[in-house]
């Protein structure tokens with residue numbers, strides 16, 4: 227792209243974001259025909275592990291159905307790639323530096339405006355089931371039943387409207403039953419509903435349902451092109467993280483070569499042992515080392531991760547079937563997403579956090595008969611900030627000015643938007659902390675990505691995603707990209723100003739976080 231075109235597009239992007247403030251046709255209370263919303267979100271499900279996004283490693287027929295009968299967003303990104311921050315952005319439609327959840331350590335201030343609260347006020351019955359992870363009690367829900375913290379895969383405890391209760395069985399199945407119970411028995415027939423189904427799976431340490439423990443035993447997964455990335459052209463941030471398969475993935479707990487978790491009952495333990503016993507024996511016998519150990523870990527990791535995904539895919543199928551049978555399908559927006567992406571051996575990693583594509587990208591599928599044309603595909607640059615204003619506008623409610631996202635309603639109706647933002651903004655804060663991914667912020671346009679790592683490093687990275695889709699060649703400082711880099715930096719500063727973020731604010735948060743860490747030691 228020529229320099230002038232680039233300037234024009236980033237400039238236009240900002241203008242179009244400013245112009246595209248919410249503007250629903252109906253305001254006030256939700257009308258009888260306003261759509262129900264079933265929002266299904268998983269934890270750490272990368273879009274390259276959904277078959278509708280071209281997965282080479284698994285098959286997700288039920289999730290795919292939402293996209294096939296609705297729209298598949300190909301460029302949906304998170305603004306801060308870890309669990310609690312992404313959830314807070316989705317609820318508030320505001321960036322982390324404003325909603326207060328910059329990392330997993332902070333507690334969500336439930337007094338602030340959220341889309342469930344606004345839907346509730348407009349007459350929706352609102353419910354939340356599953357992972358919450360924001361520390362404070364949920365607000366804005368008529369019914370909630372949540373996992374404490376990260377929750378457990380087997381025989382989990384849940385907190386139902388403040389009361390703790392134990393549930394025997396597997397977490398994805400339990401949450402599915404609770405979701406179906408809401409639709410069948412708790413739903414008020416005189417109101418539209420919002421049901422947020424937040425699954426724990428496929429979060430680390432990837433414990434599948436007993437019925438899925440052996441489903442990938444015979445599968446040879448193709449390896450990612452970047453499994454042995456040497457980070458040669460990147461800054462120190464990529465080398466100094468602690469999330470490699472090689473060094474940081476734990477053989478006993480992550481890859482189940484240790485004893486079965488104590489939470490399992492005798493029957494579950496027997497099934498567990500039947501699956502993992504032979505794998506443990508083979509591991510001892512083969513004793514892989516070096517690159518072979520990385521390959522063994524990759525395969526072992528995917529077997530469990532993808533089996534967890536299969537459990538959620540079945541859950542999605544059950545929810546969709548219920549909507550069909552009950553007649554609710556025709557007036558229910560169904561959404562499938564995940565709080566952020568994940569590294570599935572890409573760059574030699576697991577986990578998320580970095581602004582590289584595999585974890586920056588979120589799967590996003592939506593279906594709403596009569597509004598979304600089946601088989602739609604969209605390439606606009608959207609982000610999780612846009613979810614809240616979208617749901618509000620679909621319900622005929624004006625999104626508050628303080629929300630920083632843009633409603634996707636025009637895209638849902640027409641498959642694309644006439645004008646749209648030309649860049650998205652990202653800011654990650656959780657450092658020093660688990661996995662040691664350094665603090666960074668950046669801009670991603672349709673073609674380029676510019677990242678700035680700061681605090682105990684001051685490094686920039688620039689990628690040309692068209693020429694280098696795997697982000698292996700950092701071209702920051704390359705004279706051929708001098709103009710592009712300069713304009714991206716200017717675009718980044720404009721985005722920061724637009725969203726109310728800055729280096730000064732980042733430094734202030736850094737000082738506060740370090741002070742809190744010092745106090746808690």
Ligand code: CA
Nearest residue numbers: 269270309565
């Ligand atoms: Ca997550």
